[in-house]
Amino acid sequence: MNITHIETIPIRIQKKPNLAIVSSLGSNRNSSTFVIVKIFTDDGIIGLGEVSCDPVWSGEDHITSTHYIKNIFAPLLIGKDPTEIEWLTLKISAAIVGNPFTKSALEMALWDILGKSVGLPIYRLLGGPVRDFVATKFSVSGTEPKKAAEIASWAVSIGFQAMKVKVGLEPETDILRVRAVREAIGEKIKLGVDANGGWSSSTAIQTIQRLCEFDIQFVEQPVSALDVTWLADVRSQVNLPIMADESVFSLQDAMTVVKAKAADVISVYVGKGGGIGSARKIAAVAEAAGLTCTVGSNLEMGIASSAMIHLAMSTPGINPDQIPCDIIGPFYYEESILCQDLPIKGGEARPFERPGLGVELDEDKVNHYRVQ
Template identity: 40%
Template sequence: MKITTIETLQVAIPLRRLHQMAAGGADIGLGKYPIIKVKTDEGIVGLGEAPALKEWGGDYGTYFGESAKTVMLVIREHLAPVLEGQDPFRIEWIHGLMDKAIKGHPYAKAAIDMALYDIMGKALGVPAYQLLGGLYRREIPLAHSIGIMPAEKAAAEAAVAVEDGIKTIKLKIGLDPERDVATVREVRKTVGPGITITVDGNQGYPSAKAAIRVLRRMEEYNVLFVEQPVEGLSAMAKIAQAVDMSVMADESAWTSQDILRILDMRAADFVSLYPTKPGGLWKAKKVAAVCEAGGIYCNVNGSAELGIANAANLHLSASTKVVTLACVYPVTTLEGREKTKLAGRFYLDDIITEPFEYKDGALIVPDGPGLGVELDERKVDKYRIA
């Protein structure tokens, strides 16, 4: 089997509400994502998606924010020419070709990688998780993410998410310390002691000392962990040693080498694992292996993916032992076929034909071949913008 062509397009799916975080503000381009089709000479088509956000990236420009336009340009101009004619089963070889063709751009490469797993699974008649280590868990518990908003509004949304079955609430913080503490207090009061609360600063606090002051005030409300409160591993390490709650690295944790630095500096207890940050599912499994060897547990996190990349999230979560924490990605929603009142619902619709099964706060990994999803071409035409 050989790759013949790679097509790119972009869609824009309507949001349920804006999702403000410390990095980038309220409208950061969620749902305006590139979709790719990798075609083969045997008629099998692999689907990929790049949930790239230009306002979001790694520490101090180490990994810069990609955009939909950069992803499509990189794929068309740099990746497609070296991949056409290649065997899609040569996954390690293809990653080497992509890395030689252009440095960086992991979201563009991740979209290709997803499509390759989709092709391989379809060719063999097995779900992608079978190619990633096999099924470790079928149900993936989710955390419902609440953007920066007034404390009372956040508490009201958390209450509905809990009614929907969610067991973990994630609160965006990092812009206003008083609002942040008030939000944690109000949400804890609303949901009670049996629901897990986590907070995510998105590098928003200006220094380790500033973050430590805020986080110590939150500790009485039993916050499981704080995710990336500041920029840089030196500052993260100071926080990890100064507060009782655990610390998760996200923007500081993209590659296996990053995990080694985190371990060496004792900068985090947990890592947020993505299919996209390392450059695809194949490399994400390598990151997970280093985490497991170092005693670091993970969730699978992301950028409010649409259905294709959300399928990749599910297959990674389902096949990876070290993913023990509630995962932060959408409950994929099709208009008129909503699975929840609002839990996990970033969008009002999607471009796949079937939603994933949702059960008591968890998504069920699909068992269909490859990623287990199909495009609704009518929806693609409706929402296509490029």
């Protein structure tokens, strides 16, 4: 089997206005852009991938992503055997610096092809399930406290038993928001906070100490990823587990965080490291160092969310029962582009028991949302 050509389809999807996330990264954009990737083979199998482009996250958007796939990656991949995933991923990785979400779309499409060619879901190709389902948590926007509490109550009403609240905007309001959410959801729901690097070290230390009274399970990226010692400093002076998200894109970042004793938890993505394979390597580094991992999100749609579920189902170094995963992107959009929505509901995500990623595109919807 050989790759014959690669198609890219940029799409833009509206977010549900009441859920759109405000964080210390700014933005309350009411839509997101993606690039849907189709890798065609001479066997007739088509592999699907999704770039969840966000310039704030990785400097990628649908224009850069389309350009790199068309002009750099496609010439590299056409004519090659798509089942040689490790080899092709090395080639993809070395071709250009950065752009991990674009690279990850190609990698997940290769896994999709391999799964379809042998009739197995990706999580089974990765060694099979290490859990029955993936526990998930909701992400509450850094909005005004009353509205945050309403969103949190709604999340509980649809089944979520865990959530995180965006903080890192302004310490006093951050605390009011967390207080309002904790009061709204009661004592039994797991609650974490995600500052997206928005606090200075001293603000982080003071604010985290004040947040302890709300029974907080973890503090995600309290300070900027610019210098890992900032994260380590904060961790050494507070009593809550620290999660590294923006600090860990690559395998080497994970090792840096471990060596610096900067985190208790690492948030792994399919997108940040360039694919499922690199996410599993990061989880192995964490496992070896006695850290745990959860799966984080930049609000992917159905194709990439499916890849995240397959990753979390089959990777021992990821522990959703301890820190539930952010496999929640599909909740945030007005419309899905899949023929059948993923088997995810409040608090639980499951993979399709179908070959590859198990997802099928609704081509009418893809055309409708295509960016012209």
